Amino acid sequence: MNISLNITETIQEWLIGFMPEGVASILGMSIVALIYLAIFAVAGLYLVLLERKVAAWFQLRIGPNRVGYWGLFQTMADALKLVSKELTGTVKADKFLYNLAPYFVIISSLMALAVFPFTKEFQAFDINIGIFFLIAISSVGVIGILLAGWSSNNKFALIGAMRSGVQTISYELSIGLSLLTMVLLTGSLQLSEIVETQKEGWLILQGHVPAVIAFMIYMIAGTAETNRAPFDMVEAESELGAGFHTEYSGMKFAYFFLAEFINMFIIAAIATTVFFGAWLSPFGITESIPWLGVFWFLGKTLMLVFLMMWFRWTFPRLRVDQLLTLEWKYLLPINLVNIVIMAIIVWLNLTIKF
Amino acid sequence: METTLVKSNFKSEEYFINMGPQHPATHGVLRLLLTIDGEIIKKVEPDLGYIHRSIEKMCERDSYQQIVHLTDRMDYLSSHINNEAVCLTVENALQLELPDRVKVIRTILSELTRIASHCLWWGVMGMDVGALTTYFYGFRDREMINDIFEETCGARLTMNYNIPGGLMFDIHPNFVQRTKDFIAHFKTKLPEYDTLLTGNVIFQKRTKGVGVLSKEDAISFGASGPVGRGSGYSCDVRKHHPYSAYDRVTFNEALKTEGDTFARYQVRIQEMWEAMSIIEQLIDNIPEGEHKVATNAVIKLPKGEYYQKVETARGELGVYIISTGTKNPYRLKFRSPGFSNLSLLNHIAVGGKIGDLVASMATLDLVIPDIDR
Amino acid sequence: MSYISDIYTGIKTLLTGMSVTGKYFLTSRKGAITQQYPDNRSTLKMFERFRGEVVMPHDENNEHQCTGCQKCELACPNGSIEIIWDRGIDEATGKKKKFIDKHIYHLGLCTMCGLCIEACPTDAIVWAQNFENSTYDRTQLTKVLNRPGSKVKAGVED
Numbered sequence: 009m010n011i012s013l014n015i016t017e018t019i020q021e022w023l024i025g026f027m028p029e030g031v032a033s034i035l036g037m038s039i040v041a042l043i044y045l046a047i048f049a050v051a052g053l054y055l056v057l058l059e060r061k062v063a064a065w066f067q068l069r070i071g072p073n074r075v076g077y078w079g080l081f082q083t084m085a086d087a088l089k090l091v092s093k094e095l096t097g098t099v100k101a102d103k104f105l106y107n108l109a110p111y112f113v114i115i116s117s118l119m120a121l122a123v124f125p126f127t128k129e130f131q132a133f134d135i136n137i138g139i140f141f142l143i144a145i146s147s148v149g150v151i152g153i154l155l156a157g158w159s160s161n162n163k164f165a166l167i168g169a170m171r172s173g174v175q176t177i178s179y180e181l182s183i184g185l186s187l188l189t190m191v192l193l194t195g196s197l198q199l200s201e202i203v204e205t206q207k208e209g210w211l212i213l214q215g216h217v218p219a220v221i222a223f224m225i226y227m228i229a230g231t232a233e234t235n236r237a238p239f240d241m242v243e244a245e246s247e248l249g250a251g252f253h254t255e256y257s258g259m260k261f262a263y264f265f266l267a268e269f270i271n272m273f274i275i276a277a278i279a280t281t282v283f284f285g286a287w288l289s290p291f292g293i294t295e296s297i298p299w300l301g302v303f304w305f306l307g308k309t310l311m312l313v314f315l316m317m318w319f320r321w322t323f324p325r326l327r328v329d330q331l332l333t334l335e336w337k338y339l340l341p342i343n344l345v346n347i348v349i350m351a352i353i354v355w356l357n358l359t360i361k362f
Numbered sequence: 363m364e365t366t367l368v369k370s371n372f373k374s375e376e377y378f379i380n381m382g383p384q385h386p387a388t389h390g391v392l393r394l395l396l397t398i399d400g401e402i403i404k405k406v407e408p409d410l411g412y413i414h415r416s417i418e419k420m421c422e423r424d425s426y427q428q429i430v431h432l433t434d435r436m437d438y439l440s441s442h443i444n445n446e447a448v449c450l451t452v453e454n455a456l457q458l459e460l461p462d463r464v465k466v467i468r469t470i471l472s473e474l475t476r477i478a479s480h481c482l483w484w485g486v487m488g489m490d491v492g493a494l495t496t497y498f499y500g501f502r503d504r505e506m507i508n509d510i511f512e513e514t515c516g517a518r519l520t521m522n523y524n525i526p527g528g529l530m531f532d533i534h535p536n537f538v539q540r541t542k543d544f545i546a547h548f549k550t551k552l553p554e555y556d557t558l559l560t561g562n563v564i565f566q567k568r569t570k571g572v573g574v575l576s577k578e579d580a581i582s583f584g585a586s587g588p589v590g591r592g593s594g595y596s597c598d599v600r601k602h603h604p605y606s607a608y609d610r611v612t613f614n615e616a617l618k619t620e621g622d623t624f625a626r627y628q629v630r631i632q633e634m635w636e637a638m639s640i641i642e643q644l645i646d647n648i649p650e651g652e653h654k655v656a657t658n659a660v661i662k663l664p665k666g667e668y669y670q671k672v673e674t675a676r677g678e679l680g681v682y683i684i685s686t687g688t689k690n691p692y693r694l695k696f697r698s699p700g701f702s703n704l705s706l707l708n709h710i711a712v713g714g715k716i717g718d719l720v721a722s723m724a725t726l727d728l729v730i731p732d733i734d735r
Numbered sequence: 736m737s738y739i740s741d742i743y744t745g746i747k748t749l750l751t752g753m754s755v756t757g758k759y760f761l762t763s764r765k766g767a768i769t770q771q772y773p774d775n776r777s778t779l780k781m782f783e784r785f786r787g788e789v790v791m792p793h794d795e796n797n798e799h800q801c802t803g804c805q806k807c808e809l810a811c812p813n814g815s816i817e818i819i820w821d822r823g824i825d826e827a828t829g830k831k832k833k834f835i836d837k838h839i840y841h842l843g844l845c846t847m848c849g850l851c852i853e854a855c856p857t858d859a860i861v862w863a864q865n866f867e868n869s870t871y872d873r874t875q876l877t878k879v880l881n882r883p884g885s886k887v888k889a890g891v892e893d
Contacts, residue, residue: 063494066495067494067495067497067498068498068499068502069498163377163379238492238564240492241717321493321494321495322493322495322558323492323493323562323564324488324491324492324493324559324562324564324565324568325491325492325564325568325717326564326567326568327567327568327715327717327718328401328715328717329401329715330567330568
């Protein structure tokens with residue numbers, strides 16, 4: 009039986025068979041959401057393991073290799089341990105906000121995963137404002153961090169949360185502007201349209217010079233957005249303990265931790281979609297087998313995730329004021345000039361098409 | 363209608379933060395009481411004594427051969443040099459003439475210890491500013507030195523190999539070859555350290571112009587070692603008051619004048635190159651001879667006061683013994699380099715940010731057991 | 736113009752830094768310096784001078800070389816060695832001689848300084864290379880170095 013790759017429609021049509029339409033659509037969406045949640049929760053765990061192994065190889069050692077062959081069950085064991093921990097709370101912490109904060113962070117991460125085109129038509133939610141939706145949802149995560157820092161009633165956590173808030177808000181500008189540069193080439197915000205225009209060559213090749221500059225700015229801003237080194241003043245382990253999640257333990261800490269890795273995956277996935285052609289194979293070699301697109305997508309995303317890990321384990325940290333100087337005095341002006349250059353190139357039809 | 367602007371006496375709240383005894387960035391158990399205003403530091407007050415083990419008092423009860431093993435544990439990263447300091451004080455007081463072989467071997471071991479200490483310092487410096495891989499590269503090279511020590515002396519960290527009168531036993535036959543192999547290996551690695559950290563634009567922005575110490579302040583606070591040399595104060599004990607075999611080797615003293623964190627960093631890297639050149643000059647011509655001079659089983663120093671200073675990896679260590687002619691010292695005092703270097707932390711950190719404090723402390727290279735004894 | 740040259744030099748230094756770690760990543764299989772400790776006990780060989788623990792070697796007739804002179808007890812800085820001795824008649828010469836009943840060694844107090852081994856005139860105690868000395872019970876760290884029923888080898892003082 010040929011299962012179409014458009015899972016949302018498949019499930020809904022199956023359900024309409026025995027339910028009224030309204031209930032079927034809601035139930036269908038919930039089922040798709042549960043499937044994504046299950047897959048990405050496990051995927052988040054394996055991203056953590058990948059980070060640990062990659063970090064170990066950079067540092068001349070072997071990563072986890074005891075729990076299961078190659079350490080494959082290591083993060084499962086860690087997750088079990090975290091689930092069994094006591095959920096402590098400080099005495100004077102604001103209980104409601106303290107418990108609410110992790111949910112903001114994890115929900116915004118998981119919602120953003122809904123719009124990615126894993127392969128042709130395998131998209132849970134294909135709306136016409138795709139990129140705008142992604143940027144908006146990732147901004148919601150900041151609220152979680154600020155709430156966590158404030159409600160912990162801990163000076164260190166508060167300093168960490170304030171720094172993180174400032175950092176995230178500043179770098180969202182750069183992300184938005186560099187993605188806007190690429191939207192100039194495609195003319196549409198909808199993600200499946202963006203992939204369609206890349207059938208004539210990936211966007212990073214189509215808009216040559218400004219696209220490469222936009223990609224570099226996007227990678228820097230994306231690393232800063234997820235609070236990873238070299239921009240991880242927030243969780244600067246050698247300075248202030250653990251930053252905004254000092255007072256969290258057990259499952260709530262697991263939410264923050266997992267959300268960081270899923271955010272990293274999201275930034276890499278956006279870059280793959282917009283710059284490198286999502287599920288399209290280079291030179292169209294496997295066009296005839298649509299489901300291989302998932303492997304191309306994951307491969308490209310994992311390459312970019314590896315690049316972000318490489319940044320983390322090589323560079324020292326930037327100080328908070330240097331971080332903000334980088335954004336406002338260097339990245340933003342270059343971004344604006346880049347948009348103008350890209351606009352001129354598109355207007356004069358100087359893009360490279362295959 | 364007039365509105366009057368009420369000038370309120372608004373002073374933003376100053377935070378009081380405790381960088382407590384257990385902290386990843388203070389190298390050991392050091393408690394710093396910070397008064398900060400937002401991100402700017404207003405006052406730093408160190409609180410010592412968490413690892414005080416009354417070493418100086420224990421030295422009043424031990425005989426002179428037994429004192430040496432206590433000094434290992436003071437500044438454990440330059441344990442050889444600490445041992446040498448006490449042994450030299452006792453030997454100068456007894457006016458013993460040491461054979462050349464002992465002097466040359468002690469110098470080679472001191473320089474190897476210096477390289478090992480600076481390797482660890484480099485790794486930890488990278489880790490403090492955020493580059494977490496440098497720690498492992500530094501330790502990989504330090505492991506080779508530890509293997510050399512383990513083969514000859516039997517221990518990796520607290521060697522207790524010097525005794526008053528010479529060395530406890532002779533060096534292992536493989537010592538010379540292993541040291542030469544290590545020098546050849548390390549010469550290819552030290553430029554890599556430069557590529558990875560020194561030339562990095564982020565690192566330079568983090569350390570240039572940070573924690574500036576002028577030459578007059580360095581002299582008045584009593585800074586010694588690389589901290590003083592980074593500000594232009596020429597204070598190398600090996601040059602000004604040579605001991606062991608330092609008068610027969612030629613080496614440059616690493617001096618920089620800017621006095622900021624980057625200058626101290628460069629001074630230590632330069633010291634590693636100089637240490638390698640000293641070892642190269644000595645390793646091929648170790649004179650033959652006895653490895654120790656016979657002393658009495660019970661050593662008694664003649665009545666008087668004796669002082670000897672040596673250059674450890676941190677700075678100038680002084681040993682001061684008052685003897686009343688008995689078999690234990692009446693009083694033994696160590697002038698530790700870390701204590702004077704820590705006293706200038708308040709001076710260089712005020713006005714900077716917390717990130718600057720961490721970077722400056724990393725270049726002061728404090729080992730807290732040295733300060734607390 | 737220095738704005739652009741700053742950016743250019745900055746990016747160049749960052750890329751050279753990344754090349755160093757990248758090179759280690761690619762050679763990580765044989766460059767790893769981890770020793771997988773409990774699994775490699777069969778091939779692990781410590782250096783012969785390594786200071787693990789003080790032992791008293793006994794030969795095949797269960798004889799050791801300790802004459803009870805107490806030089807090691809005097810040399811030890813913190814009292815990790817206690818010798819319980821007695822005087823008795825030596826069979827060979829008929830004169831009164833010291834012999835040891837127990838040579839007690841407190842491994843929990845020992846700082847591995849090596850002064851006792853240097854002080855011993857008959858090489859009765861030496862270093863052993865085993866470093867896995869941790870136990871669950873502190874009384875097991877007080878060891879008696881001479882085996883039961885052993886006696887001193889004849890003619891060792893000469």
